[in-house]
Amino acid sequence: MDFKGESAKNMVNKKASQRKGRGVKAWLARVFGRIPLIGWLMGSLGAVLIEYFLGDALSYYLGLPKIPVLFGSSIILKKPALIPGALAYLLLVYALPVSLIAKSMTRPANRLARLLASRPVSLATLIHLGLFYLILHLWAEISDYRLLVLKLTMIAVMLTLSINVINGYMGEFSCSHPGFMALGAYGASITTLLLCVDDKLMGPALLPAAAGPWLFPLALIVGGIVASLGALVIAIPSFRTRGDYLAIISLAFLFIVKSLIENLEFAGGPRGMSGQPDYAGLPTVFIVMVLCVWTINNFVRSTMGKALCAVRDNELAAEAMTVNTRKTKIVTFMFAAFWAGVAGGLFAHVLRYVNPGSFGVQRLAEILAMLYFGGLNSVTGSIVGAVSFNLLSEALRPLELYKWIIIPLLFILVMLYRPTGLIAFTEFKPRELMRPKE
Amino acid sequence: MKKMTTGLIIGLIGLLVFAANGWCFGRKTVIKIGINAPITGDIPKVGEGTKYAARMWLEDIEKAGGLTVGDTKYPVEVVIEDNESKAESAVKANTKMITEDEVLFIVGPQSSKQAIPAGAVANNYETPMITPWSTNPDSTKDRPFVFRGCFLDPFQGPVLANFITEEFKFTKAAVLYDVASDYPKGLAEFFKKAWENLHGPDSVVAFESFTTKDADFSSQLSKIIKSDAQVLFTPQYYNEVALIVQQANELGWKGPIVGSDSWGSAETVSLCGENCYGQFFSTHYAAAGAQGATKDFIDRYQAKHGYVPDDVAALTWDSLRLAQRAIEDTGKITGKIKKDRKAVRDAMARIKNFEGITGNMTFTEEGDPVKCAVIVRISDKGEYEFYKSVCPN
Missing domain, CATH: 1.10.3470 (ABC transporter involved in vitamin B12 uptake, BtuC)
Known part of the structure; x- marks a missing residue:
């Protein structure tokens, strides 16, 4: 059992996982364990694309002065009143899109990973790195x-x-x-x-x-x-x-x-x-x-x-x-x-x-x-x-x-x-x- | 599983509703001033003085209900960033304040090693910046958006050389300086050049150096004493000044010891004690016997923080007031930050004869002020007494 230090939100998950007799870790492994690296990269790409196109509007709606620049750290530490807004932004822009896209892409991503595994490793590495660079580039483009x-x-x-x-x-x-x-x-x-x-x-x-x-x-x-x-x-x-x-x-x-x-x-x-x-x-x-x-x-x-x-x-x-x-x-x-x-x-x-x-x-x-x-x-x-x-x-x-x-x-x-x-x-x-x- | 999903969704909706400070849409125009100060790191006292001066300025503005530009009052926000006394951190702080906080004006960084790279950032983003304390010419050189609040070393060196010559009629000087630190090294060289112009080559009879954080200067001081120099010039910071003066007295040095604006910290006298009484240094302002606005500032600062403000605090105060004047002079804040920054920069360059607490200022084309230096004598009570004012011709 590994509940120590988990947030209150995860306590909701507690029951579900207890029923299966395993911890949060096992639950996470069951849900997300089958996603290959390229799936995560796709998820992150989706997240940064959402931020790139919708980030400004979303932060405006949430009452934030700007797009939270480093995962909302300075907003959270400086203006406690905006914490809910910053958390909602992080959830909507990063956490949800990454996990949803990665999860829903499990199957095609695995197929792609299998395909790449049968090719020379350099090709696969280049594709992964290219995707990773694209994510970083879009992320850095904001500010x-x-x-x-x-x-x-x-x-x-x-x-x-x-x-x-x-x-x-x-x-x-x-x-x-x-x-x-x-x-x-x-x-x-x-x-x-x-x-x-x-x-x-x-x-x-x-x-x-x-x-x-x-x-x-x-x-x-x-x-x-x-x-x-x-x-x-x-x-x-x-x-x-x-x-x-x-x-x-x-x-x-x-x-x-x-x-x-x-x-x-x-x-x-x-x-x-x-x-x-x-x-x-x-x-x-x-x-x-x-x-x-x-x-x-x-x-x-x-x-x-x-x-x-x-x-x-x-x-x-x-x-x-x-x-x-x-x-x-x-x-x-x-x-x-x-x-x-x-x-x-x-x-x-x-x-x-x-x-x-x-x-x-x-x-x-x-x-x-x-x-x-x-x-x-x-x-x-x-x-x-x-x-x-x-x-x-x-x-x-x-x-x-x-x-x-x-x-x-x-x-x-x-x-x-x-x-x-x-x-x-x-x-x-x-x-x-x-x-x-x- | 189902319950959990429902819980998640309810939580999410709750968060969104709660998060909607967004219900009161709209982003108001706020004038933001950025402060880039060394709050942690090697010189925290400098950062503290900067921070306190900025807070006092903000208090004044808030008392007046905001900054009046044209006919409108705008609320003012001061963004203070710590540069940890490191170059890369100062660059990060400036980038953050310019792109994230969207400040209209930046005051700081104080030391040249941070002001040079940070000034490049400010100039690239066309954001006006004034460094109150940096004396290196490179900070403002070829940077139309970067200004300076203090005089430069090429001015201060000759001022001191002339002062010593006129006051004591000496012809032989010795210099002791830190070779690893940019400010003392630069000033020592400017002084040497000025002195040799006055008294001919080899009139600086000892030009001795040490390295940052050295604490024993006896070998250099013995050489200086043997060299039959009449005066010792040491452009060091407060902690070294105390050691140098004490050790010189112990080794039997009888002549005067003269310093530069780096002596101006309140710590100099408290560390050095009676050894420093009667010595002279050049600086930006003299606290003892100050009058008018300067006295008001000193009294307020002392009442609040318990010590006489040093030159950094005074220069920061002047820099903030200069920024305020420039913003007011623009006559209009459009809310379009890029346009406003340019307008403020132009207004800043136009300022003539600004009456600061460290003297009157007019900017040259490089963004450096033309202003007078003050020669201060440390009195027998350990106060910084005004002795003489030296102005550029």
């Missing part, structure tokens, strides 16, 4: 604030995933991630400022403006490579030290990077660099994030990934079992730093401003919090951790000071009841995720 939150959340996903490779899979406690991010941010910014725009730090653009957006991936790669080179500084000491000592070295690296940039006059010093071109749109960020998830997921499931886990559990034994620990460590550090650098490059181009102060200990605390909240050794965990942390911290924004009491409290609770994080030590298998449920 630029949503768009910004979405972009920063995706960047957080990349950061959390890449630190998971080091801190989770390889089991080293590295604190240098903001440093890698800073290197990537500055690397990419300098490239685009130098090549694509006229500005006062780097002078006139070297290339015609039309080439800019096409060169942006190149700038991101430059950022990633700069970060990977920086990672060598950590990777080499990691041959000899482990645990706390490596943590100190990596923390030192973070400070070195920060003061290095503060003293680089051509990169703006402590004043930072601004005026990055506006290349990081939603599609770009989405595609880069998908590439990041894909490569990292493949990396940790490859032979190299298994070697990582061996190094984590016992380095000596791994060495004895012919794992080349040095190569493993170098590759891992550089690989993770590359993606952190790319995320940094995107970050710089989403904000269109970077300063060294953004990459301090506070950022480190944020990244680590997302990582441990979601769970170590798990791609899904990292995604869940980053998304929930970002949405939560944005949703609780109206609480100001109390936000920083509630979020840490939540972390303590998670650590008490799920010491390894929400979803730890699981593999992310897209094929499993997309399979038909009937």
Whole structure:
């Protein structure tokens, strides 16, 4: 029986489920358990389409000032009188359409999922991703604030995933991630400022403006490579030290990077660099994030990934079992730093401003919090951790000071009841995720 | 199953009926002012001053029954967003206020590291914004919609160099500043340049730096003392000022120590104590001996919150009053937010000789005000006494 913490509404369901002798969970599983992922995506698409076309009228009728932007969080926290309206909106626009469409599409969705399962997995993935992107795009179309939150959340996903490779899979406690991010941010910014725009730090653009957006991936790669080179500084000491000592070295690296940039006059010093071109749109960020998830997921499931886990559990034994620990460590550090650098490059181009102060200990605390909240050794965990942390911290924004009491409290609770994080030590298998449920 | 479905449907209908505040249709025109302040993070005191000043302003407006534009009174709402003293959070807050809350005008963010990226957002969405405290030229540069409430460092540096030269007739100065923080570094460089213009190259005999959150300055201070400098200039924030002045006195520094507007916080004297008495700094306004509107503001603030407002609060107050004036000057609120924002921006740029509590202001084309700086002496009672006013030529 699992009634604890369920809302009053579900208490109505209680009787029905008790008659069958099972809990709410079982009831939910019975009703919604057979819907494959593509069915849910269709449902969500329906919901965002409803919001896109009817959202304004509906919010008007419900007496809301605007379409509730982040699931009504700011309305609920700021204007209690509008809570019923906001809840009704959420029900009418999200909950009901998603569940009804998904439920009614069970059969065709399963048929489609079966069809896709018989084709190459890449085709199925592309279709799912396309649908997912469409949903995000329509959702973000409502407001630029949503768009910004979405972009920063995706960047957080990349950061959390890449630190998971080091801190989770390889089991080293590295604190240098903001440093890698800073290197990537500055690397990419300098490239685009130098090549694509006229500005006062780097002078006139070297290339015609039309080439800019096409060169942006190149700038991101430059950022990633700069970060990977920086990672060598950590990777080499990691041959000899482990645990706390490596943590100190990596923390030192973070400070070195920060003061290095503060003293680089051509990169703006402590004043930072601004005026990055506006290349990081939603599609770009989405595609880069998908590439990041894909490569990292493949990396940790490859032979190299298994070697990582061996190094984590016992380095000596791994060495004895012919794992080349040095190569493993170098590759891992550089690989993770590359993606952190790319995320940094995107970050710089989403904000269109970077300063060294953004990459301090506070950022480190944020990244680590997302990582441990979601769970170590798990791609899904990292995604869940980053998304929930970002949405939560944005949703609780109206609480100001109390936000920083509630979020840490939540972390303590998670650590008490799920010491390894929400979803730890699981593999992310897209094929499993997309399979038909009937 | 059937009962449950019925229950759900009844619940849903109930919710909808209850939700219909919608029965009183219509969305009224409300003038919304956004405040982007660092309420949590590194400098919460700055956020607090901003918030209190904004609340006082709102009180005044509410007492008057709203803001009168043309012949109509409009209700005013102040939207306060916390930027956590982070750049990305300030950008998010601005985006949210502009697209979601549909504010007409934004006051804030205070620090340059947030004002630069947030100003870009405001300018992109063509929403007028005024940053009361940011001294970095980039905040307003090439941004017609972004204004500033304070003077800039290229003005403040020479003001201090001239003041020291005239007052003490010194020729050798030392500078101690935080190399990792944008404001002290910029100001230190402007001061050095101005000083060397007056007294020739190498007249700044010691140009020493440290990094944010350092607490021991003895090695830098020993060098400065050995360098036979006559005056020490340190454009630091209140917590560092206390440490620097105390340590300098302990090491045997005898000359005056001069600071900049970052000393203006009420905390400087309470942390530094008698060591700081008799020192000078340049700032936006002097609390002790203030008169007229400035005194009214200080008294009201002190009565309500128990301490003398620092320059951030005063500048925020002036910025809000400037916003109010610009909105009133438009003469008409159409309710079409984009049009209104443009009208307010144009009215703002036209403001001439605005009488603020931190001095008279007229905006240049960049959106920076031309205004006077005040030299303040910390009296023997620890009060900030007006000493001299220096105006741009």
